Amino acid sequence: MQEMNADVIVVGAGPAGLMLAGELGRGGVRAVVLERREKPGTAQKASGLGGRILDVLRYRGLLDRMTEASGDPSPKPIFPFGGVYLDFTGLDENPLHAMAIPQARVEELLAEDAVELGAQIFRGHEVVAVTQDDEAVVAEVNGPDGTYRVRARYLVGCDGGRSRIRELAGIGFPGSTYPEVNRLAAVAVHESVTVLDDGGIDVPGFGRIAPGFTHTDNGIFALGAVSPETRVMFFQTTEEEDAEYDSDEPLTMAELGDSVRRVLGSEVPLGEPTRLSRYQFQDRQAENYRCGRVFLAGDAAHLLPATGAAMNLGMTDSVNLAWKLAADIRGGAPANLLDTYHDERHFAGGRALLQTRAQAALRQGQDPAAQALRAVFQELLTDEPALRRMGALVAGTDLRYPMPGTHSLTGTFAPDMPLHTDQGATSVAELMHAARPIFLDLADRPDLREIVEQWAPRVEIHTAKTGDRPADAMLIRPDGHIAWAATLDEQTDTSTELRAALTQWFGA
Ligand SMILES: Cc1cc2nc3c(=O)[nH]c(=O)nc-3n(C[C@H](O)[C@H](O)[C@H](O)COP(=O)(O)OP(=O)(O)OC[C@H]3O[C@@H](n4cnc5c(N)ncnc54)[C@H](O)[C@@H]3O)c2cc1C
CATH class of the missing domain: 3.30.70.2450 (Alpha-Beta Plaits)
Structure with missing residues (x-):
């Protein structure tokens, strides 16, 4: 039987698989995408992107491609939430932005990006078996010219809700179908x-x-x-x-x-x-997002009981996983880095399940008690803080990964800011295009830069000024989440915490 090699096998060319393939390319590793369908499907699925994924796409320079195809994202005035409405029209700043773009177009643009970054996409190739050992994972594939094998360091099942990879890996998918x-x-x-x-x-x-x-x-x-x-x-x-x-x-x-x-x-x-x-x-979540060299992302890992969030969630799974796989394959990554994928994304999936399950409960029943629940909930949503909080939950912008570190920004998504550097004007979003770890020194601290230099070239160092800085310095992971941040004063010794964060995420 013929055999080919890759760094990572991505099973499934849906939004999660294609996003992953592009991100792996940015991380400098070779992805082979195996898709069982010969052509992209014709079923009309998601009609847009919304919430945090828009920031992620902007941080990669990908949002421009999407807006060229479909127009700019805009604030969503009203969001139907189960049987009630989130009415954001009275807020100064709308917490939920969305853009109308058919899923098929998103997939087309992500495929284009992935191929430009070196991924190979094989359509009409179905993965039928997977084996793994300490060295590698091997997929058996039925292609148009017969059966062959692909050997790689890792395999990611982005093969949808009925995932064969999940089944082959023996990962449970508890939950229910409505x-x-x-x-x-x-x-x-x-x-x-x-x-x-x-x-x-x-x-x-x-x-x-x-x-x-x-x-x-x-x-x-x-x-x-x-x-x-x-x-x-x-x-x-x-x-x-x-x-x-x-x-x-x-x-x-x-x-x-x-x-x-x-x-x-x-x-x-x-x-x-x-x-x-x-x-x-359906309301389901994989018990584990990892089994050895096999990972799950997208619908293969979670199915939500309300619309509007699933595709965005799956694409963000991929962004979280790709840089970790790439770091491991390139060498020097910390031993437990790959396990943080399950920890962080199972947690994120849990947040998405929380809000979509609440929607399911709110839309059920026409009896007076169910109607009263909706009426009370709707009344609470006239309070601005409650409305903002719900908006952030739906948008996924309130996500804070549990991480060691004392600063309130640790674990959150880095805010975009205009930056003035010696090389000219830039922004956090622009610095993140290459999907590299970044140390951002906003308070001119040569002592901290000296520490980070020990991690060069793994971590890029940028010294910049910005108008209203949320912290004096921050360490940003390739997925845009802040691994360490500090607001400094003369007395504080944050160097130990900074060293610990650099070691935890980027190796000794
Ligand atoms: C009608 C409808 C409306 C929706 N609306 C929204 C919405 O508004 N917002 C939103 O966020 N989400 C929405 N969704 C959900 C969204 O479509 C999914 O979350 C999204 O497609 C999941 O992407 P994925 O890449 O994880 O999986 P999929 O898109 O399911 O892709 C999986 C791919 O894997 C391939 N595959 C499967 N098995 C194998 C194998 N063994 N070998 C090789 N390839 C394989 C499949 O052919 C498929 O192409 C909607 C879904 C539907 C059905």
Whole structure:
């Protein structure tokens, strides 16, 4: 059997796998992406990116590619949270930004980036077996020309919710599948249907349907307000069903029409569709994100019971993992660095599950108690601090990895700042493009720079000035998280903590 070599095998060319391949390229290691489908899928999945991943993409210089394709991110005025709404319109600073870009386009742009950085993507190649020992991991692959093997230092299963890699590695995926199917559509309003002034519609033979939720004995029909100008109708049906659908199997107009008929008990004539998607909710998290040389990222590691967060979470898994794998492969990485991937990303997945489970609880039930819960929650959300806190939780911007260190910034994502250096003007975002560890000295401390120089060239040193500095010096990991920060005064000896952080993350 033929055998090829790689540094890292990435299984699956979805958003998590492609982001990982690009990041590994930035880290200077060779990734081979194996994707079982011959062509990118046609099922319409995520319709946008939002929250922390936008900052991460900007820190890599990738956001420009996305905005060229789809326009700038913008503040989200209202975010539906289970059965209630987060209304950010009254806040001075909106905590949740999002950009509308179809998942297929995100994948296309990430693939482009990964290939430019040296990744090889093989489509029509399915991984069917995995073995590992102390030296390497070997994947057995069914390709168009037969079966072959790929040998690598590590393998990452980015192969979606039904992950074969997770199964082969024997990693448990406890949780539940909700007995509920949602079918989402954007269609042109049929000529026989009248658009009403309140954004509702009048359907011949059925009558008026108002925007919002129409509950029937057979499910929910949710209608977004229809604009008389565009005559585009966004709606969703929700039905109780035990069936488990393949998320790669596209929704058809016939299936959608049947669902509308079941829910409303009547035919609704539908015009041409511009979007058709079916989704179900699962609530699952892999027990371990690592088994020896095999790792999991993206949906293979977690499935969330609400929309809007899964793709972003999976891509950030990849950003966390890539620099650690690259450091290990290049040599000199600390022994336990790779274990921090599970610790940090299982924790991050737990935060995402926390807010999506809360959404699931809030959208369930029509009895007075359930309605009261929603009403109370909605009332609490008129308080600014509560609203800000929820916004940060949904955006994932409140994530602080548990790390040793006394400064309040330790573990958080480094804020972007304009910087003035001897070489001219720059910013934190720009310094992070190359995905390298950075020591940022904002208070001109040669004594600290001297310490960090012992870690050169692994860690880049930048001395800069900025207007309103959140700390006097900080050590930023390639994923943008702060490993050490200090606000210094003459009395404080932070050098021991700095040495410890440098050793912990970048080796002795
Ligand atoms: C209708 C719908 C709407 C959604 N809306 C949103 C949204 O608004 N926001 C959001 O964040 N998320 C949304 N999601 C979720 C989002 O699509 C997923 O979180 C995302 O696709 C996960 O990316 P991934 O790379 O982890 O896995 P996937 O995208 O599932 O990619 C896995 C890849 O692995 C390949 N593969 C599987 N097994 C093998 C194997 N053995 N060998 C080789 N290749 C293999 C598959 O073919 C696939 O291409 C939505 C999903 C659906 C279905």
